[in-house]
Amino acid sequence: MGEIIMEITVKKAEPGHMKPKPQDETQLGFGDIFTDHMFLMDYEAGKGWYGPRIEPYNDLNIDPAAMVLHYGQEIFEGLKAYRGTNGGIYLFRARDNFARLNRSAQRLCMPEVETDLVMEGLIKLIEIDQDWVPRTKGTSLYIRPTMIATEPHLGVRPSNTYLFYIIIGPVAAYYKEGLNPVKIWVETEYVRAAPGGTGEAKTSGNYAASLLAAEKAKERGFTQVLWLDAVERKYVEEVGTMNMFFVIDEEIITAPLTGTILPGITRDSVLHILKDWGMRVSERSLTIDEVVEAAEDGRLKEAFGTGTAAVISPVGQITYKEKDYVIAGGKMGELSQRLYNEIVALQYGEKPDPYGWVEKIVPPGQR
Numbered sequence: 001m002g003e004i005i006m007e008i009t010v011k012k013a014e015p016g017h018m019k020p021k022p023q024d025e026t027q028l029g030f031g032d033i034f035t036d037h038m039f040l041m042d043y044e045a046g047k048g049w050y051g052p053r054i055e056p057y058n059d060l061n062i063d064p065a066a067m068v069l070h071y072g073q074e075i076f077e078g079l080k081a082y083r084g085t086n087g088g089i090y091l092f093r094a095r096d097n098f099a100r101l102n103r104s105a106q107r108l109c110m111p112e113v114e115t116d117l118v119m120e121g122l123i124k125l126i127e128i129d130q131d132w133v134p135r136t137k138g139t140s141l142y143i144r145p146t147m148i149a150t151e152p153h154l155g156v157r158p159s160n161t162y163l164f165y166i167i168i169g170p171v172a173a174y175y176k177e178g179l180n181p182v183k184i185w186v187e188t189e190y191v192r193a194a195p196g197g198t199g200e201a202k203t204s205g206n207y208a209a210s211l212l213a214a215e216k217a218k219e220r221g222f223t224q225v226l227w228l229d230a231v232e233r234k235y236v237e238e239v240g241t242m243n244m245f246f247v248i249d250e251e252i253i254t255a256p257l258t259g260t261i262l263p264g265i266t267r268d269s270v271l272h273i274l275k276d277w278g279m280r281v282s283e284r285s286l287t288i289d290e291v292v293e294a295a296e297d298g299r300l301k302e303a304f305g306t307g308t309a310a311v312i313s314p315v316g317q318i319t320y321k322e323k324d325y326v327i328a329g330g331k332m333g334e335l336s337q338r339l340y341n342e343i344v345a346l347q348y349g350e351k352p353d354p355y356g357w358v359e360k361i362v363p364p365g366q367r
């Protein structure tokens with residue numbers, strides 16, 4: 001049986017119903033502003049995905065018994081589009097995000113999406129709302145693909161119906177610190193994900209489970225928590241919304257993908273780039289004791305988080321068992337800065353992309 005090509009229908013917002021765009025792009029925060037349109041499609045068991053469409057951004061109409069509201073069958077992604085200095089719009093590794101969405105779908109017993117179809121929907125959506133893609137340096141268009149279980153049914157089993165949608169909105173830096181180093185609390189009481197659990201899936205429950213520890217850390221003046229493994233509370237895993245890298249002597253270390261951490265796209269990009277730079281990189285288990293010993297001996301040169309939201313976020317201090325360890329003099333390290341510059345230059349189409357990560361979706365000057 002051949003592929004059924006689905007037509008994406010478009011219903012544009014009435015000119016009088018368009019939202020005002022942010023006037024001052026330097027004041028853009030993160031995650032509060034959304035554009036005029038959204039992409040949606042529906043799924044029904046036995047029928048598959050149907051009705052791909054772009055519509056004016058609006059409330060969702062779901063039944064109070066919709067299974068997502070009771071049993072948490074929800075998965076999402078986070079990626080960005082960038083306005084290049086030449087005015088064109090670029091996507092960075094979007095297909096890898098949809099591949100990860102499909103892995104999350106498998107783990108949560110949800111249907112996979114057709115990457116070509118959702119890519120087409122996303123690109124069409126960005127084309128329609130292209131004036132919303134900000135132009136100021138450091139800003140971008142955040143993209144949130146989401147899938148929810150919509151069947152009105154109480155009783156624990158996978159839903160028979162789903163809604164997939166993509167919303168987009170202009171953003172600036174994720175952390176108020178920007179590129180300034182963040183302070184991280186090493187969490188010893190709560191855990192984020194256990195072996196065999198859902199840690200490597202991007203699903204809302206993981207984030208709900210992380211809130212209490214993160215709130216307590218914030219009260220103590222920390223930006224995020226660093227999670228340790230759930231079994232021994234010994235191995236360093238990841239930070240709230242970032243994968244972690246530690247530079248000890250000449251070795252750059254990040255936790256291996258053993259199922260409890262999110263396989264970050266930025267993490268993967270950093271690994272590729274570091275290998276190309278001929279650096280010694282290891283995906284290996286790293287104990288928190290090894291980290292703090294290295295910090296005490298002056299061998300912990302840098303620590304940084306990687307993620308779509310902040311790209312590279314230098315860590316200036318970690319606190320473990322009430323003891324503070326200042327890293328790289330509390331400043332952004334040389335390697336963190338070099339990686340940030342490299343990845344940002346690729347994302348904004350400022351330098352040739354040897355990896356095939358960057359996709360130009362709207363040419364400069366198109367209107």
Ligand SMILES: Cc1ncc(COP(=O)(O)O)c(C=O)c1O
Nearest residue numbers: 241242243262264265266307308
């Ligand atoms: C828990 C967690 N770890 C790591 C990351 C970084 O992943 P990526 O580089 O794909 O944004 C994120 C952000 O999506 C995250 O939520």
